[in-house]
Amino acid sequence: MTKGVKICLAVVSAVFAVSLVLSIRFLTATERDPSKEDVWVEIEQDKKVLYRLNLADEPDRTFRITGSDGGWNEITISRGRICVSDADCPDHTCVKNGWLRYDYLPIICLPHKLVVRFCEGGGSE
Amino acid sequence: MTTKKLTELSMLTAASLIVFIVELRFPDILPIPGIKLGLANIFTVYAVYRFRAKEVSLMVLTRVILGAIFCSNLSALIYSLSGAMLCLAGMIPLHRLIPEKYLWLCSIIGAMLHNTGQILAATAIMGSLAVLPFYPILLTAGCIAGAFTGICAQLILRRKLKTDKE
Numbered sequence: 058m059t060k061g062v063k064i065c066l067a068v069v070s071a072v073f074a075v076s077l078v079l080s081i082r083f084l085t086a087t088e089r090d091p092s093k094e095d096v097w098v099e100i101e102q103d104k105k106v107l108y109r110l111n112l113a114d115e116p117d118r119t120f121r122i123t124g125s126d127g128g129w130n131e132i133t134i135s136r137g138r139i140c141v142s143d144a145d146c147p148d149h150t151c152v153k154n155g156w157l158r159y160d161y162l163p164i165i166c167l168p169h170k171l172v173v174r175f176c177e178g179g180g181s182e
Numbered sequence: 183m184t185t186k187k188l189t190e191l192s193m194l195t196a197a198s199l200i201v202f203i204v205e206l207r208f209p210d211i212l213p214i215p216g217i218k219l220g221l222a223n224i225f226t227v228y229a230v231y232r233f234r235a236k237e238v239s240l241m242v243l244t245r246v247i248l249g250a251i252f253c254s255n256l257s258a259l260i261y262s263l264s265g266a267m268l269c270l271a272g273m274i275p276l277h278r279l280i281p282e283k284y285l286w287l288c289s290i291i292g293a294m295l296h297n298t299g300q301i302l303a304a305t306a307i308m309g310s311l312a313v314l315p316f317y318p319i320l321l322t323a324g325c326i327a328g329a330f331t332g333i334c335a336q337l338i339l340r341r342k343l344k345t346d347k348e
Contacts, residue, residue: 061279062287069290073325079318104309147255150215161315167215167304168257172312 083161091137098139098157100132101172109176112137124169139173141166191233195241198225202249214316216300217323220293220331227289227335231282235274242266260307261300268299282339289332293324
């Protein structure tokens with residue numbers, strides 16, 4: 058094993074270890090109970106916050122967000138949970154994502170530049 | 183470029199394109215954008231060790247552009263393109279440093295660079311850091327997938343070198 062290989066192996070192992078630890082941390086969902094506490098989420102498109110909602114107060118509903126390019130995402134709120142239920146983007150990753158679960162991992166629709174994520178409470182409705 | 187080389191490169195491009203399209207039909211392992219095995223990269227890693235930088239780049243560029251056209255997902259082209267370019271920019275100089283015996287290591291680094299390129303492109307397009315938390319997850323998955331594709335490429339290369347000798 059040459060010195061170059063050793064250095065590469067060390068770098069790869071270090072990056073793998075760090076990212077594994079961070080992945081486990083990010084993929085640990087925080088249990089939230091909208092019947093007992095406020096659960097704030099924000100919906101952002103093109104760097105602008107469109108909605109700030111408290112899921113604890115929101116009635117079950119489905120609404121559509123249309124982007125500047127005409128593309129749309131359908132957001133569903135049900136029993137204190139939120140997801141993108143339908144969209145006309147080509148990859149549908151946002152729909153496959155399911156309910157918003159993780160603190161660090163927002164639901165993202167790259168083609169429509171849409172982000173749905175948990176946020177700190179308060180602020181305007 | 184000799185005819186033999188041209189034919190070999192075209193064959194590799196076609197084969198990787200087929201693998202790429204077939205892999206799109208697989209169900210997603212995780213509902214996280216960007217995570218996949220990247221089986222088409224078996225051909226990329228193999229080509230890095232067998233052909234010159236220009237030839238490999240041509241092959242990968244053709245595969246990425248045709249792949250995006252064939253699955254009519256042109257908006258994803260920018261991510262695969264930036265990923266593939268960064269991956270090649272790292273793997274081509276590295277393959278001089280890393281002997282064939284450790285090809286899988288080169289493949290892992292390539293996969294990590296591919297993920298880095300994708301995240302950079304996504305950050306630039308979104309104009310926000312919202313995608314950044316996905317980076318360690320992509321890297322972890324990229325390491326595993328890169329090791330797998332690397333081992334596959336290593337087996338193919340070993341067999342090819344053996345038949346070349348005979």
